[in-house]
Amino acid sequence: QVQLVESGGGSVQTGASLRLSCAASGLTFSEYAMGWFRQAPGKEREYVGTITRTGTTYFAAALKGRFTISRDNAKNIVYLQMNSLKPEDTAVYYCAGRGALVIRTTPADYAYWGQGTQVTVSS
Numbered sequence: 001q002v003q004l005v006e007s008g009g010g011s012v013q014t015g016a017s018l019r020l021s022c023a024a025s026g027l028t029f030s031e032y033a034m035g036w037f038r039q040a041p042g043k044e045r046e047y048v049g050t051i052t053r054t055g056t057t058y059f060a061a062a063l064k065g066r067f068t069i070s071r072d073n074a075k076n077i078v079y080l081q082m083n084s085l086k087p088e089d090t091a092v093y094y095c096a097g098r099g100a101l102v103i104r105t106t107p108a109d110y111a112y113w114g115q116g117t118q119v120t121v122s123s
Contacts, residue, residue, distance in 0.1 A: 002026040002112045004095050009117030012085055016121070020080040022095030022114055033098045034071060034078040035110055038091035038119075045094070047105040051078060058103050085121045092116040 008020040022034065036048040049059035051069040059067060066085075071078045078095060096110035104110070 002097070004097060004112055004114035006093065006095050006114045006117040009093060009119045011120040011122065014086060014121060014123050016085050017081070017083045018085065018119060020082070020093055020095075020117060020119070022078045022080075024076045024078070024097065027097060027099075027112065029076040030073040031099060032112075033100065033103065034069075035096045035098060035104075036067075036069060036078075036080045036093060037096060037107060037110075038089075038093045039116075040091040043091075045107050046091070047107075048080065048093070050098075050103050050105070052101070052103065058105075060105070082119070085119075087121050087123050090119060090121050092118050 003025045005023045033052045035050040037045050039045040047060050049069050051057050057069050066083050068081045094116045095114045097112040098110045
């Protein structure tokens with residue numbers, strides 16, 4: 001049974017940083033591309049970024065430069081480092097797994113999902 005468990009969310013002020021973690025089990029982690037998405041109240045789930053099996057990263061254009069993704073294949077964990085946070089970054093953040101080589105940015109292309117972790121940024 002595949003499980004993805006996010007952690008690290010919280011309430012911060014504008015300009016702060018947060019690092020989210022996603023611990024994976026039940027899959028061969030090193031063979032999966034891992035993505036991050038977010039969903040604000042009343043909005044559709046939005047693509048944040050992906051890290052491939054080999055560590056290549058790709059981000060939504062609007063987030064590139066503030067967010068980074070890394071992975072530790074020995075620990076089966078993927079991280080989302082978020083810097084210079086803004087109120088518009090407030091959302092539930094989800095990690096997702098995709099067992100393919102090609103980077104995809106739509107939720108339907110990811111087979112496994114975590115339960116999400118709330119990030120709230122106040123001004």
